[in-house]
Structure formats: structure tokens, C-alpha cells
Amino acid sequence: MEQPSYHYAVMARAIAIIDAHGGQPLPLSDLAHAIGMSEAHVQRVFTTWVGVSPKRYQQFLTLTHARDLLRDRHTTLDAAQAVGLSGSSRLHDLFLRWEAMTPGDYAKHGAGLTIRASWFPSAFGDVLAMATDRGLCGLAFAADTGRDAAWADLAGRWPQASFVMDADAIAPWTQAALAGIGETRLHMMGTPLQIKVWEALLRIPSGHVATYSDIATSIGHDRAVRAVGTAVGRNPVSLLIPCHRALRKSGALGGYHWGLPVKRTLLAWESARVAADSAIAPMP
Structure with missing residues (x-):
């Protein structure tokens, strides 16, 4: 096989x-x-x-796909919340459980924390995964940035943590994340604003998009679009917290921390799967 x-x-x-x-x-x-x-x-x-x-x-x-998505599958986060796609202990795609680190843990910058890491193959190139005992805390694509830059980026977020290469320990969560099956747990560390933005991203369904201003409005910071964009870019867990689904109002892709080619292919991959699911869905 x-x-x-x-x-x-x-x-x-x-x-x-x-x-x-x-x-x-x-x-x-x-x-x-x-x-x-x-x-x-x-x-x-x-x-x-x-x-x-x-x-x-x-x-x-x-090149027009992002604009097509904004026209046809633009999701307002309030609407997503109304149909039950959010909540502090919510499941994302039925398989994702997540929790935020406490403010005290965040302030320590990882001191006393052991983070296990390893590289895994994916359809979008090499992926660097990092995890605490509670779940994945980092997932980075290296196709555009390179392995060294991806490692420096994620490890630099927890400068006081101890890092151990241990593929076996984090493989179940990572493989579930990449395959979209099984349960994946996340253990996130960020500022209060970043956590709010990442929660908002979790409410954007696969195959759909939202604008940066949609996200700002949904968290009660209508005028903080730039700050929201920065928080989107600081998302440490690519794919699962779908920062690739955030677009500019014009339909332009905007930025993507792990490279625009990866963002474009992620959007295309999700759209293709939604189209395939729609094609085989039973008639009502």
C-alpha cells in the first residue's frame, strides 16, 4: 500500500x-x-x-480566484457564529480542540516549557510542527521560507523554552492536522488581541473567505484593521487556524506569513474540495 x-x-x-x-x-x-x-x-x-x-x-x-471567492463565498463572521461555528470550547471541522495559554505562561516566554518538534511531509511542502504536552503550538510551511527561517520563526516565539526533536510524540496530532482526520489539539500563546483574531479566523469555513475588516468588526475593533492584519500574520499554526482565508476588500490576496504561493494553493485546494463535495452531495 x-x-x-x-x-x-x-x-x-x-x-x-x-x-x-x-x-x-x-x-x-x-x-x-x-x-x-x-x-x-x-x-x-x-x-x-x-x-x-x-x-x-x-x-x-x-489570479482572479481570490476575487471570485470574495464574490461567491464571502463569509461574515457574525453569520458563521449564528450557525454554531464558534465557542470557547468549540470543535473546528469536528476534530480541532484548542486552548490558550494563560497570561502568566505567555509572560514567561516559554520558561519551564518543553516543546517537542519535528519535520513532516505535506502536500504543500515540508511542515515544521511544534507541540507542548497539551497540543500543537506551531505549524509552519517551509516551501517558501526555507527550513532554517521557519525554525527561527517558531522557536523565536518561545525564547525561554526547551526544544526537543521528537517526531513520535507529536506525529498523531500533526498527521491528523495534515490529513483532516482524527483529533488535533492546539495550545496557543498570544496577546489578548491575537487570541481574539485567531478565534475569529476559526469561524471562517473551509472554502470560504473573510476580509480583514470583517475580522476587525467581529472582534469589536472596527478601526483596527492594520492591527488585525498584524495579528493574522502572527498566527503560529498555519492551516488549522486559517489565516490564508483572510483577504483584502479588493479581493487581493494580501500577505501570508509562509509565502503567497502557499496561500494561493491552500485556497485553491480548499475550493477544489468544496466543489468536489458539492458535486457528490445527495439531492435534497
Whole structure:
């Protein structure tokens, strides 16, 4: 049986090749040749993990996709809350439990805290995962920044903590996070404003987007859009706390801490999966 790490490697290469093609049509034969596999094999692995064919996926990587999302799947966070997508002990996608570190723990900058870390493969390139005994406290994509920068970024947030490389200890949470199955726990450390912003991000459903001003309004800081944007960028747990779903009012992507190519592919991947789910949903 093919292992998930193998699938991730195929996916990462395929997505990078498609993204580098600049929105121009890329025949399956050319993609398969670039990867060095048969067309049938690439089609099968890609469709299994993304939910749609490589050809269909390309439609979600266009430069106008973010604006299309803002037009068609713009979520106001108040509406998301009304349908039960929030709460202090909420489940995100039914599998994510999270808690914030206490202000005292935050003020200590990790003193007395042991953080276990390791690298894992993903469909979006190498991922650095870090976790306390209570859950993941960091998840960084290194495809754009590089491994050294990703490590310095996450480790620098807890300068007084002790770090131990221990893949086995954090693999269950990390693999559940990357696969979207099983339970993932988060243990977050941030300022009160950052925590509020990250809670707001958790209320944006997969395949949808919100604007930075939506987020500012939802936390009661209408005029603090810039501060909200900074807090979005400081999110230490990529993918699970979906800062990639925050866009500018114009429909522009805005920034992304782990690189705009990763943000673009995450939005495309989620849109493709929503489209695939819609296509197979039973008629009411």
C-alpha cells in the first residue's frame, strides 16, 4: 500500500508544477512527464488527495480566484457564529480542540516549557510542527521560507523554552492536522488581541473567505484593521487556524506569513474540495 508520505511528495511536486505554470493550461501528459509518472497514476493520486482532477484544480489557481471567492463565498463572521461555528470550547471541522495559554505562561516566554518538534511531509511542502504536552503550538510551511527561517520563526516565539526533536510524540496530532482526520489539539500563546483574531479566523469555513475588516468588526475593533492584519500574520499554526482565508476588500490576496504561493494553493485546494463535495452531495 502506498504511504501518505509518498502521496504528499507527489502532491507537492504536482501543485508546485501547476502553480509555476502561471495559470496557463497544463495538459495531464505534460504534468505526468514533469513528475516522471504515468498519466493514470498522477491522475489517481491527485484526485484522491485534492478531490478533483489536475485539470479542474487549475481553474482554482487563476489570479482572479481570490476575487471570485470574495464574490461567491464571502463569509461574515457574525453569520458563521449564528450557525454554531464558534465557542470557547468549540470543535473546528469536528476534530480541532484548542486552548490558550494563560497570561502568566505567555509572560514567561516559554520558561519551564518543553516543546517537542519535528519535520513532516505535506502536500504543500515540508511542515515544521511544534507541540507542548497539551497540543500543537506551531505549524509552519517551509516551501517558501526555507527550513532554517521557519525554525527561527517558531522557536523565536518561545525564547525561554526547551526544544526537543521528537517526531513520535507529536506525529498523531500533526498527521491528523495534515490529513483532516482524527483529533488535533492546539495550545496557543498570544496577546489578548491575537487570541481574539485567531478565534475569529476559526469561524471562517473551509472554502470560504473573510476580509480583514470583517475580522476587525467581529472582534469589536472596527478601526483596527492594520492591527488585525498584524495579528493574522502572527498566527503560529498555519492551516488549522486559517489565516490564508483572510483577504483584502479588493479581493487581493494580501500577505501570508509562509509565502503567497502557499496561500494561493491552500485556497485553491480548499475550493477544489468544496466543489468536489458539492458535486457528490445527495439531492435534497
